[in-house]
Amino acid sequence: MTAEAFVPVRRAGRIGAALRTNWGLLWSDPLGRTGVILLAFVIAAAILGPVLFPFDPKAVGESAKDILQPPSAQYPLGTDELGRQVLWEVIAGARTSLVVGLVATAISMIVGTFIGLTAGYSRGALGEGLMRVTDFFLVIPTLPLTIVLAAVIGQSLGVIILVIGLTSWPSTARIVRSSVLTLRERQFIQRIASLGARDRRIVGIHILPNVLPLVIANTILVIAGSILAEATLAFLGLGDPVNVSWGTMLHFAFQSGAAGRGAWWYIIPPGIGIVVTVLAFTLIGHSLDRILNPRLRSR
C-alpha cells in the first residue's frame, strides 16, 4: 500500500471501537451485566411508567379508609398516610432520582475534571491554589455541607442538583490531578514537550485521553453517590416538596411513624427503588473501573 492509499484511523472510529470492546467486557462481567440489567429496569420504569400507568401520584385518598392501607387489588402497593398510592409514587420517584443523579454528576464531572487538569498541569501558584481549594472542600464533611447549603438556599430540584453537583467534585478533581501529575512525568509526555508542543496540545491530545478512563469509572460511581445524596437530603426534609422522590416518601413515612405502625409497604418499596438504582450504577462503575484501569484487573 502506498502513502496515498493509507487511511488513518479516525478519532471517532477509534472511540466507537473502544466503546464496543469495553461494552463487550462490561457485559461479560457478571457484576457489570447485573448492573446494566438493573439500570435498564429503572430507566424503563422512569420512561414507560407514567405512560403505562397514567395515574397522578399526588392524588390523595377520598376518605379515612384510604389511609395507610396495606397492598390489595385496589392498591397494588398500599397507600400512604394521605391515601396516595405508593406504587404510583415509587414509579414517579425513579425519574427524579435519575435526573438528579445524572445532572448533578455532569456538573461535578465537568468542574472536577477541569480543576483537576489545571491543578495537575499548571506548575506554580494557580495549580497550588486550586489544589488547596480542593483539599479544603475534601475535608469539609459532605452531608452537613449539603444540608446547610440546601437549608440556606432553598428547596427546589434545581437547587438540590446544584448543591450535590458542587459538593461532589473534589474527589474527581483529586483523582484527575494525581493522575495528571503522574502522566506529566511520563516519558511520552516529556518527549512531546521536547518537540515544542504547546500546552493545549499536550493536555488535549495526550493527557486528557489518558485520564478519561479514570474519570469515566469515577463518574458512574459519582452518579450512585448523587442519587444517595438526593435521597438523604429529601429524607431529612430538604427535598423539593413539589416533586415526588423516594427520599421525600421516606421522609413522610418517617414523620408519620409508618415504621412503628408496621406499614412496611410504605417503607420498603421506595427504599428498594433507591437501592436498586444506586446498586446498578455502583456495579457498572466498579466493573468499568476494573476494565478501564487495569492495575486492578485480574492477572
Added chain:
Amino acid sequence: MRIPRPGYLARKLLGVAATLFAVLTFNFLLFRILPGDPVRLLARAGNLSPEAIERLRQTFGLDQPLPVQYVIYLRNLATGELGTSLTYRRPVAAILAERMENTLILLAAATVIVVLLGVLFGVYAAARRGTRVDSGTVVSSLIFWSLPTFWVGLIFVFILGVYLPWFPISGMSTPGAHFRTPIDAFVDIGRHLVLPTLTLALVDIGQFILITRSSLIDVLTEDFILTAKAKGLSRRRVIWRHGVPNAMLPIVTATALYVSLIVGGTIQVETVFSYPGMGRLMYDAVLRRDYPVLEASFLLFAITVIFANLASDLLYRYLDPRVRDA
C-alpha cells in the same frame, strides 16, 4: 519509635489552623451572604418576635458593615458565643456541649467496628482472591455501600420495633428509668447504642472492605512479598507480617474519606433513632430552620473531620518510614 520532628508537627498544625480559618470564613460567608438579607433569613424561620430579631441583630452586629460583622463573628467564636437557639431559647454552645459527647461515643463505636471488621474481611477476601468467598465479599460490600443509611435504620426500627423488641429503637437511655447501680445505667446506654452503631457500621463497612482488599491485592504483587515467601514464611505470615503493614498506608489515607462518610451517616442514624446527638440536633434545626444551631453544628462537624484528618496524617507518618524522614 521515632517522634516526628517538631518542625513537621508545627507545619501540620499551621496547615490545620489555616484550614480551620478557611472553614470559619466559609461558614460566615455562607450564612450571611448567600441567602441575601440576613434578617429575611432569620424571619424565614418564622416564630420570632421583633424583639428577638433585634437582639440577634445586635449580638451578630447585623446592622454593621460586613468586615465589622466578620470581626464580631470571630470574637464571638473565640469567646464561645455561638448565639441562642431559636427553638430551645438557650445558648447554642450549651446545647452543643450536651450533644457532642453522645455523638462521639456513637462515632467511636462504629469506627472501631468498621476498621476492625473491615480490615479483617478485606484481608480475608484479598488472600482468597478470585474465589467465591472473595467475589461474595465484593458483592456484599457493593450492596452495603449502596444502602441508604436512614433506610437501613428504618428497616431496623420496623423489624425490632414491631416484631422483635430485642433492642430499644429510640433515644440513648430508657426515659424515666431508675437504675440501682451505675453498671445498669451503662448497660442501658449500651443497649440503646446497639442499633445505631450496627446501622452505621453495616453501611460504611463496605467501602472499607473494598479499600483494604484492593490495597492488599496491590501490595501482594510487590517483589518483597516474593522475598518473604522465599524466606520460607507461611502464606498467613507473608500476608500479616509483610502484606498488611504495607496495605495499611492507603487505608489510613482513606480513613479521611471515611470520617466524612460516617459523619453523614451519624446525622441519619441519630435522626432515625432519635439519638440525642449532634446529628439529631442538626435535623431538628433543619426542620425548624434554627439557623444558629445549624451553623454551629456544621462548624463542629467540620472541625471534627479536620482533626480526624490530622490524626490520619500523623498516623500515616508514623506507619511509613519513608514519609517520616522526608
Added chain:
Amino acid sequence: MALLEVRDLTIRYRTTAGDIRAVDAASLHVDAGEAVGLAGESGCGKTTTALAIPGLLPQNASIVGGSILLDGRELIGRSEAEMERIRWREASVVFQGAMNALNPVQRVGQQIAEPIRLHEPETSARQAQVRVDELLERVGIPASRGREYPHEFSGGMRQRVMIAMALACRPRLIIADEPVTALDVMVQAQILRLLKELREQLGLAMILISHDLSVIAETCDRAVVMYAGRTAESGDVRAIFRTPAHPYTQALIRAFPNVRRERAFVAGIPGYPPDLTAPIEGCAFADRCSVALGRCRTEIPALRPVGAGHDAACHLAPEARSCDAARTPGAPGRLAPEGPLVRVEDLRVEFPVRGRARLPDGSKPVVHAVDGVSFDVRRGEVLALVGESGCGKTTIAKTMVRLIDPTSGRIEYRGSDITRARGGELRRLRERFQLVFQDPYESLDPRQTVHEIVEEPLLIHGRGRDAAERTRLVFAALEGAGLHPAAEIAARYPHHLSGGQRQRVAIAAAMVLEPELIVADEPVSMLDVSFRAEILSLMLELRAQRSFTYLFITHDLSLAWIIADRIAVVYLGRIVELGAADDVIQRPRHPYTRALVSVIPVPEPGAESDQIVLTGEAPSPSAVPAGCRFHPRCWLRRDLGDPEACSTVDPSLVPAADGRLVACHFPEGGTA
C-alpha cells in the same frame, strides 16, 4: 553427586493468550561450591527455571514434567509446608533490584533476622541480633545500620543487605537473580567481588541469572545458555566463551563489546524469538540461525556432549560456525566530523534542595547538577557522555538543547547564542534538536497509532501541506527507520510492537523533521542485546545518509566506545576526561576513567584480574568535595602519597600531551 540436579524441567504458564511453554525440558546441575551462570535474553525461561527450584513460581505456572533433585531429594510434588522448611535454609534467593525486594516499612536488621528466627526457633532474639550484626559487617555494612529502613540505603547497599539476608540461614545454594542489573558499573564490580569472596569463604554454590554474558564470564565456573525455554548449551565458562558450540551462543557473545580487544562493532541477531504459545518444531533457534539445515526445522536437537563437560543442543555442533562477517572493524558509516555545531561554555545548572534543610551559614543548599562544563559537539560526530547515574550527564544534554534552563554559562548553536532563546526561536530549535529516550515502552503514547506518533512532530511544526503529504513523510521516516512495510506498521499501536520496533518508531518520530542533532538518552539500555546492535547500526547509517549529529548519553562505557567518535566522562557534574573514543577506553588517563574502564565486564573469562575497584559511591552533588572533586575516592592520589594540590586546587579540563582533555593534576601519573 551434584548438589542440585534439574532434569528435563517443563513449565507452563496459563494466560489469556493461551498456554505459554516457558521452560521446555531444561536441564542443569550445580555441584557443591560451584557457581553456575544461567544466561539468556528476556523470556528465555532462565528466571522461571531458577525460581522453580524453591517452588516460587506464580500461581498461573505449573510444572508439567521433569525433576529437581536438591541433595538427592526430589522437590517437585512436595507440599507447601515441606517447601517452606526447605526455602532459605537450603536455597536462598538474591533478587534483582533490591529496592522492591525489601519490605519498605520494616527495619533491615529485622528482615535479616526473620528467617533465622523462623528456621531456627531455638535462637534467642539476642543471638539472632548478634548474627545479624555479623552478617551486615560481613557484607560491608556497619552493624548499626541494621536499625535503618531500606529507603535509607543506596541501590548498592540495598543489594548488600539482600546478600546478607540470603546468607542468614547458612544455605548451601544461593540463587542470584540479576543481582547487579540496574546498578552502576563500579557498584556492580563491588557487588560481584563481594559475592565471589563470600563464595570462596563459605564454600557456597550459586546460580547466577543474568542477561549479561560478561558478568557470567567474570563470576562463574560454568554457564548454561537458554533459548526459548530450552537449554542451548552448557559447560565450563572457558569452553563456552572460547569455543561456543551453539550458533546462538556464538551470536550472543558477538553482541557484547569487548574492551580488552580491538574496537569492533557488535553484531545483532536478525529476527525475533519464537512464539512460545505454539509448539516449536525442530530447533527453536533455526529461524534466526545463519547455518540452519532442513533437519534443524523438523527435529528437536538433543543436548549432547561436544567436548569435556561441554554440551550443546545443536545438530551441527561442534562444527557449526555462524558467519562472523558482522563483526566489522569499526562502526559502519563513520564520517569525518566538521566544525562545531553546538558549543557549551562553563555551563552550570543548580537546583534548590527540597525541604527546609539549611547550611551552617544559613543559606539554602543547592544541588550542583552541572558544575562548570565546556565542550563542543562537532557537526556529524557521535559524542558520548558517559558516567554513573546521578553524575549529571542527562542534565547536561537537556540543558544544551534548552529543555532545562541553565543557571549560568553560554550555549551556542551555529555560532549564535541560544542560552536565553525563547518564543519562535526556541520552537525552531525544538525542530533542529530531537530526543530519543531510554524506554521505548514509556516514550510513546499508548493511545496513539504509529502513524499519529510519527505525524505529530509535523503537525506541531506545521510541516507538510496536507494529510497526504504528511503521510508520505511519515512513511518515508518509517521506512528509513527500517520498519517495513510502513503502511502496516503505521496502523498499529505501540503495544503491538516489539521493544526494538518501538525504539525504531521513536527514531522515526525524531528524524521525520530532519533535525541536525539527535540526543539519544540510553537508547538501547532497555533492549535485549540481540536487538541492540541493530538499533545502533541504524543510528549510524542514518548519520551517514542524513548527516545527523548525535549526543549519545550512556552509563555503559563499552557501548560508548563502539558507537562514539569522542567520549566525555562525567563525574559529579563535571567532565573529567574528553577525547577520542579509542584513547579514552584503551588508554584512559584520568584515575576515575581508568578505574571505570578496568571494571567493565567483558565476555572473556579470566580478564578481570587488574580491576581498580573504587570503594563507596560518588558523593551527593549538593556536597561537592573541595579541591579535585574526585580526590576522596582517588586511588592515584593515595599511590602518589597524597599531594596537597588534590585536596585544595580544583583541576581544570586541560589538554594533556596527546591532545585529549583531562581534569587531573597528574594526567601522566602512573602511566609510565
